[in-house]
Amino acid sequence: MNKISETLKTRYGLPEEVVFCKRCTLSNQRPTSTPEFINTPDRIIKTLHIDEEGVCDPCRYLEQKENINWDQREKELLFLLDTHRRNDGYYDCIVPGSGGKDSCYASHILKYKYGMHPLTVTWPPMIYTDIGWKNFRRWIDIGGFDNISFNYNGKIHSLLTKISIENLLHPFQPFILGQKNLAPKIAVKYNIPLVFYGENEAEYQNPIADNETSMRNRSFYAMKNLNEIFLGGVSVKELFEKYKLTLHDIQSYLPPDVPELEKTKVEVHYLGYYTKWTPQEAFYYATENCGFQVNPSRTEGTYTKYISLDDRIDGFNYYTMYIKFGLGRTTIESSQEIRNKHLTREEAVALVRRFDGEFPMQYFHEIMDFIGMKPDYFHELCDKFRPPHLWKKENGDWKLRHKIS
Numbered sequence: 001m002n003k004i005s006e007t008l009k010t011r012y013g014l015p016e017e018v019v020f021c022k023r024c025t026l027s028n029q030r031p032t033s034t035p036e037f038i039n040t041p042d043r044i045i046k047t048l049h050i051d052e053e054g055v056c057d058p059c060r061y062l063e064q065k066e067n068i069n070w071d072q073r074e075k076e077l078l079f080l081l082d083t084h085r086r087n088d089g090y091y092d093c094i095v096p097g098s099g100g101k102d103s104c105y106a107s108h109i110l111k112y113k114y115g116m117h118p119l120t121v122t123w124p125p126m127i128y129t130d131i132g133w134k135n136f137r138r139w140i141d142i143g144g145f146d147n148i149s150f151n152y153n154g155k156i157h158s159l160l161t162k163i164s165i166e167n168l169l170h171p172f173q174p175f176i177l178g179q180k181n182l183a184p185k186i187a188v189k190y191n192i193p194l195v196f197y198g199e200n201e202a203e204y205q206n207p208i209a210d211n212e213t214s215m216r217n218r219s220f221y222a223m224k225n226l227n228e229i230f231l232g233g234v235s236v237k238e239l240f241e242k243y244k245l246t247l248h249d250i251q252s253y254l255p256p257d258v259p260e261l262e263k264t265k266v267e268v269h270y271l272g273y274y275t276k277w278t279p280q281e282a283f284y285y286a287t288e289n290c291g292f293q294v295n296p297s298r299t300e301g302t303y304t305k306y307i308s309l310d311d312r313i314d315g316f317n318y319y320t321m322y323i324k325f326g327l328g329r330t331t332i333e334s335s336q337e338i339r340n341k342h343l344t345r346e347e348a349v350a351l352v353r354r355f356d357g358e359f360p361m362q363y364f365h366e367i368m369d370f371i372g373m374k375p376d377y378f379h380e381l382c383d384k385f386r387p388p389h390l391w392k393k394e395n396g397d398w399k400l401r402h403k404i405s
């Protein structure tokens with residue numbers, strides 16, 4: 001291999017050639033969602049499909065979405081709800097969430113429009129932002145819901161976050177694991193089999209066929225064997241031996257067992273399958289009905305004020321995606337807003353060029369203190385994870401080789 005092709009090597013199985021969707025701001029470097037507990041440092045990830053006409057799956061799905069018979073879908077929802085609705089005072093569905101616009105919207109329409117009796121369930125942020133904490137309280141106090149918040153062991157959470165950054169440059173993984181697994185576990189413990197999430201991941205990055213079902217694939221939240229689980233890219237065996245953790249320490253990050261889920265007949269549905277979901281409308285609805293408020297200033301790394309506001313580590317989730325895949329927070333958020341016709345592609349491209357990859361400085365030192373990592377070491381890790389086919393160094397600064405236009 002000669003020197004040039006050596007330096008342009010891809011990583012993580014990303015496609016060598018960077019292709020942007022003609023309609024939105026995503027590129028074929030965008031990973032699809034997969035279960036986090038099989039994520040390892042040498043994994044080959046699957047990425048967004050862009051077809052021969054240059055259009056990505058979420059943009060194609062939008063065409064299909066226009067033709068969906070939403071009245072029919074609502075009938076399907078009513079049938080499902082009627083099957084589960086209880087009138088004995090007990091809960092009949094679970095809505096996981098943090099009090100962001102989407103969980104406000106989902107829980108509120110289920111309770112007040114469809115007459116269900118939801119129990120809301122929260123895997124709290126690692127460190128709430130002020131606005132995140134206020135919105136959480138408003139959801140419960142103004143929206144009017146019972147809530148179980150699981151206050152996990154902060155010492156273990158900070159260690160797992162640190163390990164995830166070191167091995168996967170993925171500071172958000174422990175949160176995602178907890179958030180995806182908590183609701184099905186509570187469903188089992190409280191015997192409330194019906195769980196509703198908001199939108200299907202397929203609307204954003206997964207293969208188009210994933211939209212054809214209302215149910216979340218069980219592989220995302222069920223465990224068959226402890227030996228197949230990795231946290232922060234580290235096997236359970238190694239977590240026990242090298243990091244001296246115990247099963248008790250990590251149990252809240254593990255998915256529920258398949259037999260337990262089957263016994264309770266847990267079903268995890270996407271409400272977005274049954275009702276036409278647009279983030280901006282969920283935002284207006286949450287503002288009106290649950291007192292939801294926006295960030296007082298623009299969120300770092302993007303131009304928006306109302307998306308993913310509750311955790312001080314959120315910005316690092318997007319920043320590390322920018323490092324690994326060349327796609328930051330503005331790219332992700334603007335691609336959705338193009339599809340919802342709130343932005344033109346041209347406007348979005350200008351925003352991406354302006355804000356994408358902006359470093360989330362506001363909470364940087366607090367997060368590093370929390371997980372016990374030196375700020376310089378974090379930057380070193382970022383450089384280690386930059387794929388050569390995406391990044392080049394020019395006059396001492398890292399630059400993306402391919403910019404959206």
Ligand SMILES: [Zn+2]
Binds near residue numbers: 022
């Ligand atoms: Zn697209």
